[in-house]
Amino acid sequence: MTLKHIGEFGFIRKISSGCLVRPESVIKGIGDDAAAFQTDPELVSLVTTDLLVEGIHFLRDSISGFDLGYKSLAVNLSDIAAMGGTAREAFVSIAIPDNCPLAYLEDIYAGMKKLAARFEVNILGGDTTGSRTDLIINVAVYGTVAQNELLSRDAAQAGDIIFSTGFLGDSKAGLHLIINGIAADSEDLKQLLQAHLLPQPQLREGRFLAQQAGLHAAIDTSDGLGADLGHIVEASHVGARICADKIPVSKNLESFCARFNFDPVDFAVSGGEDYTLLCTVAPDTADKVAADFCKTFQKPLFPIGEISDSGRLELIRPDGRRLNVSASGWNHFKE
């Protein structure tokens, strides 16, 4: 039997048992954006880690070293953001095949350092080794959050308003351009490409949300709106309704979809790697949270639906049709 038979999430369930031998310090273990554990009475430590493998997550000849380094750190910072935390220290393990030019490696670190400096994250250690064929990068990030500000995906309540901190679907459109070798010959296509290659981890937005009254659950959109909201629904034992005509779609994505004949809502729901934050907020404070967010960041906090108790994730089309959305998410192995 191989992983194809049970899939990534089946595998994680299988290996999770027996992993906690000292549960008293654990706040969130396997299954949230980052692990959370107690190091002192008030401060929670957060650790997240992501492994990027050539040929699976990137092709060396179609991504610059800079973009690869930037993104490998960005995805981890986004996980810390989703927990409401402050990212502090990064650890980079890299396995390098013989044919990888030094200049490409230096570009990887330049991309990481650029993003790290923006969020005051130290690159504090790691491991450097060889590889037979594939370039491999593992980044682990350590962050902290006050105990009473920790966000998680398992705290949504029926009636909560669901928000996104930014547009959805842009990254998938950028990926479509790369995969199909379509030149980014206009400003809007360039921005879609940028959204895919240089995602902006929403650490400041995450800190803001963590401090709001009535803020219940949060997650980052790494797997796509459908899958990530599905994670909230599953972990919180609730349901959710999202309104198709409220999903925030950028002008860039609209013109892309008009030109290439796609449905922007499909891109927003099924696309991954936007790295916005989704959050759910108690209905009585939702308006205030949205207004304060807008004042603080000069951009809207988009309401896209609400948490229900149905156990299902439903998409309501403008014509009133209700569609069930799959909550399975990316799955690296299952066919």
Next chain:
Amino acid sequence: MTLKHIGEFGFIRKISSGCLVRPESVIKGIGDDAAAFQTDPELVSLVTTDLLVEGIHFLRDSISGFDLGYKSLAVNLSDIAAMGGTAREAFVSIAIPDNCPLAYLEDIYAGMKKLAARFEVNILGGDTTGSRTDLIINVAVYGTVAQNELLSRDAAQAGDIIFSTGFLGDSKAGLHLIINGIAADSEDLKQLLQAHLLPQPQLREGRFLAQQAGLHAAIDTSDGLGADLGHIVEASHVGARICADKIPVSKNLESFCARFNFDPVDFAVSGGEDYTLLCTVAPDTADKVAADFCKTFQKPLFPIGEISDSGRLELIRPDGRRLNVSASGWNHFKE
């Protein structure tokens, strides 16, 4: 230009600049066994990470999943031990090729869990993904140590006595058996194989040493006595003399060397992966530290030489000849 031209340590030097943007929280950055940073006024956080790549660090058909999992955690626990710390949480990233049987993967986690349970370490998260050909495992471990008990490799002083917490060279002998397909047909060969496959991280010994008066520098013997003492010499700006006839060599290694015609001292000095701890202790407390160690662990703390101010690492043969030992260490790239 590729890595072969500048080597692993040249590469690390090259990428290290610009990595610290918030130096005020950093106690030890790139270059010690683990990174050490401040999270609260008294407690120091430790993080270490190791990347194991198939074909470089292991061959899937010559190591069991159990041993691979055990070792991938053990090498990280040893780094925490070398800093005097307590290991707390482990994070496992794994990239899995299609042809890897589920049973092998479960064995990897069984090996990790066995060792983790022994030292009360939680396996708290990680990342699971695919790989085209090679199995890849990155383990990161979080630990803590009181500020005034942190050990490091840069604190040795001329006159210090150098100790090892255990025998040296056994692991290299075990590796020799594997590489040359020699069957472990006797108890002593089996134990050498065991020393290589299932190294014992010396976390309890590290905690003991961290609490001793006059304890200056420490490191684990991952690269070999010569290389690791070389790291202390370089980081502390000192020199060292080791006495060949004081280097602790097990009966198993002696009989292996007699049978296969090797010099046990060569194995002890140039062999890596023993994962004992080396430490340097002020001469006025050295005897007491060694006696208390022996009382606590029912095994000797072996004195092997002393720190000098020569800037060189010298091996003194029984006949009085002084040999310079290379301090270059394992180097994953340079030819």
